Amino acid sequence: MQRVAKARKLWSCLLGCEKKSEAGTLVNGKVVKVASLSRSKAIHTLATQSTSHDLHAFVANCLVHAYAQCGSMEDASRVFSAIHHKDQLSWSEMILGYAETGEGKLALDLYTRMKEEGCPVNHVTILAALKACVSLAEGDENNRTQCLEKGRGIHFDAATTRNEQQIFVASALVDMYARCGSLAEARGVFEKMEQRNTVSWNSLILGSTESGQADAALELYSRMKREGFTPDAITYVAVLKACGSLGALEAGRKVEAEISSAGIREKDTMVCNSLVDFYGKCGSMADARRVFEWIGGKRRDIVSWNALIDGYSRQGDSKQAFEAFERLCSGETPIRPNGVTFLAMLVLCSHAGLVDRAKDYFQAMVLEHGVAPDVKHFTCLVDLLGRADRLDEAVAMAKSIPCEASDPLWTSVLSSSWKWKNASTGTIAFQAMKNVETSSSAFVLISDIYKEQKR
Incomplete structure (x- = not known):
């Protein structure tokens, strides 16, 4: 009992590391929570000194989880490899860790290896593997077909292990199919769900929007409300995106009224940014500016500024776009322009035929703001x-x-x-x-x- 108590205490310490809010730092191209990682390593040292062999797997799984949450999959992998009797939790933590740190291929390879080594999958493993599919598909659109095939295999595993109708698994399947470009299969899983939640509705609405079926997205939104589900911030972001792609100004205004009534506008900057973007795409820059100013300086982020600048750029209003950009860079806010900001400015200059001004923005992006240009920036300037x-x-x-x-x-x-x-x-x-x-x-x-x- 004393040894169990020690293990539980170590587990509590590791959870404490995870709960501490810490912004990640870019280390060798990976986002790492450096301070939390240091604490986890200290607890790891304590664990090797205090934990008996029969509790090794329990503590090791805790360590794998902690290292993965800190963004250090190298440390997680070392602990995982040392576990003599890996259980479902061991495998699931590693698969999920790789998926959440952008290593989708490694996650799916590990999922395959888990099955080959005879460890049965459960709903936690399936959720982690589906997340890996989404991670890999989003990282490179060329991987979508391969990810879709992998996802179908995981779907088969969910069905054979009787996890297909588990609400979180079913919602994850809808999300995977939608993000991998198979909206028909996403809709098929959705319609067969015995229970639905807001996550499953959001996945299908957003998937429909991003697949160019904005009308279907708005129909789903109406059906969602008719069936008694309450939209959340993600729902509103997806619906506003659909309205923007259709140029449905009046429909979007009704959505803004719903957002205001639900009290979401006052506390969710992401939704407000979506409103700015929506009004900009519909050409109603007075409304876009109204929402932007309503957000306020403390809540605005770079997405807010980019949505406003992009709106002016779309309307060809170079004067207002230039003024907004200068205001962003004036020092009244600690926010700095990013690659998206500069791309909007280059596109604006391209439409206006302002070659030298575009070259100035390109130079400032690199030399003054330290933003590395990608192929879109180069292509825009070369085309101009x-x-x-x-x-x-x-x-x-x-x-x-x-x-x-x-x-x-x-x-x-x-x-x-x-x-x-x-x-x-x-x-x-x-x-x-x-x-x-x-x-x-x-x-x-x-x-x-x-x-x-x-x-």
């Missing part, structure tokens, strides 16, 4: 340079990024070369494309350029 017949600059910029990410840029250069009937630049762009064999449009463009030159 090309359309302005500054092809030499466009080529120089396209050459400045890694080859594996450069095809969209070279396609843009090739298109501009066709526009300006510049065969030499067109040839450079065509020869620089790594996947030219998969692009019939590239052959058409270079052929048309050569025809103009009678080559």
